[in-house]
Amino acid sequence: MARFQLGITRVPHQHTVIQIYQVLDVAMNIMSIGQYSVMIPGLASDQVRQNPDTQLVTTIGFGRMFWLFAWHGMQPRHMQDFEEWQGEEGHILPATEGDLAVVLSSNRKDCVMDLAGQVERQLQGMVVKVDEVHSVAATECDAGAAELPEELFIDSAEPDFTGGCFLFTQRYRFERPATPGIHFQKAVQLSGRQNEMLVHGLPYAGEQEQGEMLTVYMRDPSVLESVFQRMMMDSPADPARHWLQDCPAVSGTLFFVPSLDVLTGLRMGGIRMNRFSATQQFK
Numbered sequence: 001m002a003r004f005q006l007g008i009t010r011v012p013h014q015h016t017v018i019q020i021y022q023v024l025d026v027a028m029n030i031m032s033i034g035q036y037s038v039m040i041p042g043l044a045s046d047q048v049r050q051n052p053d054t055q056l057v058t059t060i061g062f063g064r065m066f067w068l069f070a071w072h073g074m075q076p077r078h079m080q081d082f083e084e085w086q087g088e089e090g091h092i093l094p095a096t097e098g099d100l101a102v103v104l105s106s107n108r109k110d111c112v113m114d115l116a117g118q119v120e121r122q123l124q125g126m127v128v129k130v131d132e133v134h135s136v137a138a139t140e141c142d143a144g145a146a147e148l149p150e151e152l153f154i155d156s157a158e159p160d161f162t163g164g165c166f167l168f169t170q171r172y173r174f175e176r177p178a179t180p181g182i183h184f185q186k187a188v189q190l191s192g193r194q195n196e197m198l199v200h201g202l203p204y205a206g207e208q209e210q211g212e213m214l215t216v217y218m219r220d221p222s223v224l225e226s227v228f229q230r231m232m233m234d235s236p237a238d239p240a241r242h243w244l245q246d247c248p249a250v251s252g253t254l255f256f257v258p259s260l261d262v263l264t265g266l267r268m269g270g271i272r273m274n275r276f277s278a279t280q281q282f283k
Contacts (some may be wrong), residue, residue, distance in 0.1 A: 002163025002259040004153055006041065007059030008198070008217055013105040016135045016202055017116040018213055020169065020253060021127040023099040026069055029126040034070045036122055037062075037100055038263050043118065044104070047111055054111050060263060061101035061167040061255025075256070076154055076161040078220045082168065082254035085225075087232035091244045093170070097130055098253035101167060103215065109136075131171065131251055133213040135202035149195040153259075154219055163259030166221045171251040173211040178247040180212050187230035193223050211250075221254055 023029055037060055044056045062070075064081050085093040102119055106112035113134075120129065154161045172180040181201025188197050202213040216224075232242070 002261045004163050004165065005059050005257055005260050005263065006057040007103050007105055008148065009057065010148060012200055013055055013107045014137055015109045015112045016105040017112050018133045018169065018202065019102040019116060019119060019129060020098045020131040021100040021123060022097045022130050023066060023127055030066065030070050033100065033123060033126055040102060040119060041263065044115060047115065051111065054106065054108055056106040056111050056115065059103040059167065059257060061257045063099040063255055066099040067256055076158055076164060078222065079256055080221060080254065082252050085228050089232065089242060091232060091242060093228060093249045093252050096251040096253050098255065101169060101255045133171065133202060133204045135204050135213065148198065151195045152198055152217055152219055161258065163261065165217050165219055165257050167255045167257050168216040168221065168224060169251065169253050170214045170249055171211060172247050173209055173250050174247040180247050181214055183243055184214055184231060187227045190230045191226040193227060196223050
């Protein structure tokens with residue numbers, strides 16, 4: 001099986017940064033952004049080599065339109081845009097823009113912030129940053145086995161995309177401590193999707209607000225529908241007041257995360273040639 005990206009782990013490192021960008025002038029900038037974005041795992045590997053005590057991993061995801069434009073329509077079968085979802089009680093899970101997702105996770109704050117700064121500086125002028133979260137002590141909401149289930153990843157039925165998956169990001173904002181990731185994972189379990197989804201809860205706190213960013217990895221994003229339906233019914237503390245009233249979702253974006261082999265192949269020339277070239281490991 002193709003290797004999945006190293007940032008897809010059962011438990012994230014202590015410090016995680018998520019950056020979501022929208023591309024400006026796609027026709028002009030997409031080649032430069034694509035070529036740089038697939039080099040980010042290599043930059044992380046360079047930091048690890050220079051600092052032996054460092055653990056630093058990355059996940060790179062691409063929005064549907066970005067992927068289609070850059071790779072001339074070649075896409076995995078289940079690729080789609082996330083559309084706003086509304087429950088029967090009126091609770092809304094909004095859809096927001098995003099062409100590029102960069103997830104950086106490390107045991108060292110200085111290393112993850114340094115790489116995040118490099119990414120932002122390199123992309124400056126070509127993108128708008130539509131969301132960013134700096135999380136400390138990220139929590140894994142799935143208490144399953146350490147090994148990742150094969151059901152998370154695209155299988156050999158799609159050989160060009162084997163080992164890839166989809167990443168759904170959703171940010172919740174609240175004034176008092178809350179655990180949207182736990183609610184989401186409960187809905188995953190009730191819908192019987194435990195082996196099909198990996199959920200991370202990434203809490204953050206700033207001067208203006210606090211909240212939690214969820215990252216959800218899966219093979220087929222259509223499974224989100226059944227989870228959302230279950231989530232809307234979950235309000236154990238107060239049946240008269242759903243937890244989403246105190247902890248509303250303020251974003252929702254879906255990305256395709258290619259396998260490490262495909263990502264490396266693109267770095268070796270696949271973007272320039274509009275095809276997937278031969279791959280090699282990061283060295």
